Amino acid sequence: MRKLIHDINNGCDEAPSSAGGGGINNSVRRVVRAVVVINPGNPTGNVFDEIDLGGLVEVCEEHSLVLLADEVYQENVYTPLKKFVSVREVALRRQSAVEVYSFHSMSKGYYGECGIRGGYMQLTNVDPEINSVICKLSSMTLCSNTMGQALLASIVTPPVEGDASYPLFQTEKESILGALQEKADMVYHELNKIPGVQVGRLACLTVHVSLL
Numbered sequence: 001m002r003k004l005i006h007d008i009n010n011g012c013d014e015a016p017s018s019a020g021g022g023g024i025n026n027s028v029r030r031v032v033r034a035v036v037v038i039n040p041g042n043p044t045g046n047v048f049d050e051i052d053l054g055g056l057v058e059v060c061e062e063h064s065l066v067l068l069a070d071e072v073y074q075e076n077v078y079t080p081l082k083k084f085v086s087v088r089e090v091a092l093r094r095q096s097a098v099e100v101y102s103f104h105s106m107s108k109g110y111y112g113e114c115g116i117r118g119g120y121m122q123l124t125n126v127d128p129e130i131n132s133v134i135c136k137l138s139s140m141t142l143c144s145n146t147m148g149q150a151l152l153a154s155i156v157t158p159p160v161e162g163d164a165s166y167p168l169f170q171t172e173k174e175s176i177l178g179a180l181q182e183k184a185d186m187v188y189h190e191l192n193k194i195p196g197v198q199v200g201r202l203a204c205l206t207v208h209v210s211l212l
């Protein structure tokens with residue numbers, strides 16, 4: 001993350017060279033419009049903290065870069081040492097004007113319904129005109145089927161304490177996440193037994209192995 005921020009700053013800050021040797025920095029200055037952050041990361045398993053994400057929000061704001069945040073693995077952090085923080089929340093806490101497009105999918109998490117096809121994109125600080133163009137564009141494409149839409153509605157409004165289905169929901173959720181955690185631990189231990197291989201206990205490969 002620090003390297004990315006450094007590169008963006010340097011790329012955008014450096015004066016353009018008059019000769020053709022402006023190189024990557026000038027390309028970055030001309031070409032970079034957005035930064036994609038996948039957090040928790042696939043395939044690295046990295047989980048960014050509030051400080052990392054705050055730095056990213058700042059640099060995007062400074063250089064007017066749009067932030068595209070893929071946060072589909074937000075439920076799949078298998079270590080108590082790391083906690084998922086949404087970059088959208090970070091931007092809102094800082095009252096930043098940075099445009100954030102955050103993505104979530106029913107393919108991951110404890111639901112893991114890749115086949116049903118459903119997800120959402122949440123727009124923050126995006127100009128209403130752009131928002132309406134995006135709406136128009138997405139209305140022109142095929143939508144998720146009825147089941148996908150119904151399932152997504154359930155994911156974003158899960159049962160809450162006091163609801164009749166809450167105890168069963170909690171039991172099933174904990175059992176699925178517990179099984180994924182077990183597999184994550186197994187993969188972590190087995191991979192680290194291979195000479196020359198060292199993996200951290202984050203989301204890592206374990207997300208892949210557990211879910212796909």
Ligand SMILES: Cc1ncc(COP(=O)(O)O)c(C=O)c1O
Pocket residue numbers: 038042070072105106107114118119
């Ligand atoms: C980081 C990340 N985002 C999104 C996806 C795909 O999500 P979907 O099944 O909703 O297309 C994947 C699939 O592996 C992924 O690793």
